[in-house]
Amino acid sequence: MSSISAPRGVRDILPDESWKWEYVFKVTRDTARDFGYREVHLPVFEHTELFSRGVGETTDVVEKEMYTFDDRAGRSLTLRPELSASMVRSYLENRMDKLHQPAKLWSAGPMFRYERPQKGRYRQFWQIDFEAIGSQDPYVDVESIAVSLEIFRKLGLANLEVVVNSVGCPVCRPVHKEALQSFLKSKLGDLCETCKGRFNRNPLRILDCKNPVCREITEEAPDTISCLCAECSEHFSAVRLGLDRIGAAVSVDKRLVRGLDYYTKTAYEVLSGDLGAQNAVCGGGRYDNLAESIGGPHTPGVGFAAGVERIVLTMEQQGRSFGEPPVLDAYVVSPDPSSRDESVALLYEIRRSGIAADIDYMGRSFKAQFKTAGGSGAVFACVLGPDEIATGSVTVKNLETGEQHQLARAELSSFIIEFKSAKVKKQEGNLL
RNA sequence: GUGGGCGUAGCUCAAUUGGUCAGAGCGCUGGACUGUGGCUCCAGAGGUUGGGGGUUCAAUUCCCCUCGCUCACCCCA
Numbered sequence: 323m324s325s326i327s328a329p330r331g332v333r334d335i336l337p338d339e340s341w342k343w344e345y346v347f348k349v350t351r352d353t354a355r356d357f358g359y360r361e362v363h364l365p366v367f368e369h370t371e372l373f374s375r376g377v378g379e380t381t382d383v384v385e386k387e388m389y390t391f392d393d394r395a396g397r398s399l400t401l402r403p404e405l406s407a408s409m410v411r412s413y414l415e416n417r418m419d420k421l422h423q424p425a426k427l428w429s430a431g432p433m434f435r436y437e438r439p440q441k442g443r444y445r446q447f448w449q450i451d452f453e454a455i456g457s458q459d460p461y462v463d464v465e466s467i468a469v470s471l472e473i474f475r476k477l478g479l480a481n482l483e484v485v486v487n488s489v490g491c492p493v494c495r496p497v498h499k500e501a502l503q504s505f506l507k508s509k510l511g512d513l514c515e516t517c518k519g520r521f522n523r524n525p526l527r528i529l530d531c532k533n534p535v536c537r538e539i540t541e542e543a544p545d546t547i548s549c550l551c552a553e554c555s556e557h558f559s560a561v562r563l564g565l566d567r568i569g570a571a572v573s574v575d576k577r578l579v580r581g582l583d584y585y586t587k588t589a590y591e592v593l594s595g596d597l598g599a600q601n602a603v604c605g606g607g608r609y610d611n612l613a614e615s616i617g618g619p620h621t622p623g624v625g626f627a628a629g630v631e632r633i634v635l636t637m638e639q640q641g642r643s644f645g646e647p648p649v650l651d652a653y654v655v656s657p658d659p660s661s662r663d664e665s666v667a668l669l670y671e672i673r674r675s676g677i678a679a680d681i682d683y684m685g686r687s688f689k690a691q692f693k694t695a696g697g698s699g700a701v702f703a704c705v706l707g708p709d710e711i712a713t714g715s716v717t718v719k720n721l722e723t724g725e726q727h728q729l730a731r732a733e734l735s736s737f738i739i740e741f742k743s744a745k746v747k748k749q750e751g752n753l754l
Numbered sequence: 755g756u757g758g759g760c761g762u763a764g765c766u767c768a769a770u771u772g773g774u775c776a777g778a779g780c781g782c783u784g785g786a787c788u789g790u791g792g793c794u795c796c797a798g799a800g801g802u803u804g805g806g807g808g809u810u811c812a813a814u815u816c817c818c819c820u821c822g823c824u825c826a827c828c829c830c831a
Contacts, residue, residue, distance in 0.1 A: 327821090327822075330821090330822070330823095382828080382829055382830085383829080383830080386755080386829095387829080387830095404830095404831085433831075435829090435830080435831095437828090437829065437830080438755075438756090438827095438828080438829090439823085439824085440824080440825070440826080441824075441825070441826095442830095442831080443829085443830075443831085447831065448831090449831055450831095516828075532827090532828090533827095580830090581829065581830060582830095591830095591831095598825075598826085599825080599826065599827085599828095599829095600829090600830070600831080601830095602830055602831055603831070604831070605830070605831060626831095627831060628831065629830085629831030630831085631831080632831060633831090655789090655790080655791095657789045657790085658789080684783095686783095687784085687785095688789055688790070689785090689789085689790070689791080690783085690784080690791090691790090691791090692789095692790050692791040692792095693790095693791050693792085694791085695790090695791060696791035696792050697791080697792085703790075703791075705789075705790075707789065708789095709789080717789090717790090719790070719791085721791065721792075722792095724790095724791095724792095726790080
């Protein structure tokens with residue numbers, strides 16, 4: 323095959339899968355409404371500076387994973403690798419600080435990172451993102467975590483591990499950094515190569531290293547929690563208390579460190595036990611300095627992002643329901659070429675009444691049309707041939723029961739609609 | 755960016771220790787008396803065995819390169 327294929331690391335979400343995504347988005351949308359978050363649509367590319375300053379120059383994401391290019395006017399633009407920076411940019415640019423606070427916003431869409439593709443890791447991947455900007459109340463942290471857990475609960479996700487930590491603020495971070503560096507100084511030679519590099523640039527990440535040797539060494543290392551300033555410490559206990567109060571099963575992981583520089587205080591992650599190495603299904607936290615780092619006034623904020631591919635993957639792994647896939651209500655069958663025009667007219671008639679319907683466009687035989695009708699998932703086959711035209715009727719066959727009768731053509735739509743609503747009621751009855 | 759595994763019809767896979775026309779199931783298309791699907795039966799279409807090069811009388815099977823997939827490192831959603 324010499325035809326063009328999709329670039330590495332991206333994939334097509336085809337109909338057999340897209341309806342599952344729809345379900346995830348529906349649950350997300352409903353939950354957003356329940357929690358008072360409103361949807362925004364943000365651009366897929368931004369000024370490169372937004373990310374280099376917002377996310378952090380020394381982060382892996384910015385250093386080696388961004389899709390950056392110059393546009394025709396020579397501006398450096400970047401395909402967004404994450405959403406928080408854009409969300410805060412939008413908040414500032416649209417003066418949302420003048421509106422009711424905090425601004426509770428959510429969004430969903432594709433993100434782009436140049437990484438080696440792997441299970442649950444793509445170069446274009448979808449995130450759902452929730453941000454609450456403008457408040458430093460610990461209960462907003464709690465709510466942010468709660469939103470994500472509620473979405474996962476509704477989706478039926480199990481085998482999740484929710485971990486939380488506090489990474490401090492500009493006051494306590496340097497204290498911890500120093501304590502950590504002086505602790506590690508003598509052991510520097512034993513650390514893995516990447517951690518040696520991290521020692522000066524980003525020592526915090528050494529705590530997060532999965533290398534067993536590094537883990538061993540950092541076992542006794544000072545954690546962020548022990549170095550928190552009074553304010554951060556108080557905030558963290560309030561968050562934990564709040565989580566407790568709402569009954570969220572969350573454990574503290576002192577080693578949890580997020581990869582993006584803007585996080586302050588609360589950091590949290592939701593891990594799935596049914597994914598491979600890429601097991602983070604959701605990550606987030608507080609970022610009280612993000613707005614400042616991109617040139618705005620000091621503005622506190624908390625949020626999280628969840629990976630849609632990973633959510634769907636986990637759900638599939640766990641055999642969760644995605645609701646019902648969309649199917650047609652009716653398939654119009656034309657027994658004879660002479661009646662096709664009328665059949666098409668009927669098709670549009672019933673579609674206009676809100677019935678999902680289709681017809682053959684391949685010149686198939688009568689028999690084959692029925693076969694297609696059966697395969698389409700439609701409950702009804704509606705036959706309109708010379709006989710029916712002569713009597714102003716249409717023959718309706720219930721493809722599930724095999725029952726068939728002739729109706730006046732004008733009654734067809736209401737017949738199908740009534741059947742559908744009766745079916746829905748029956749399903750609801752079964753649920754009760 | 756680094757390593758391991760893999761790459762045969764639309765899909766899932768088989769086969770040739772290098773040698774006649776590369777197979778099956780599912781799917782697709784058509785048929786099994788005239789206007790009725792799902793089951794069954796029959797038939798058909800569809801592959802220069804990811805692409806390129808090399809070794810050989812001969813390669814889908816061996817070697818190299820490349821592209822892609824996959825898993826792990828890394829990173830994270």
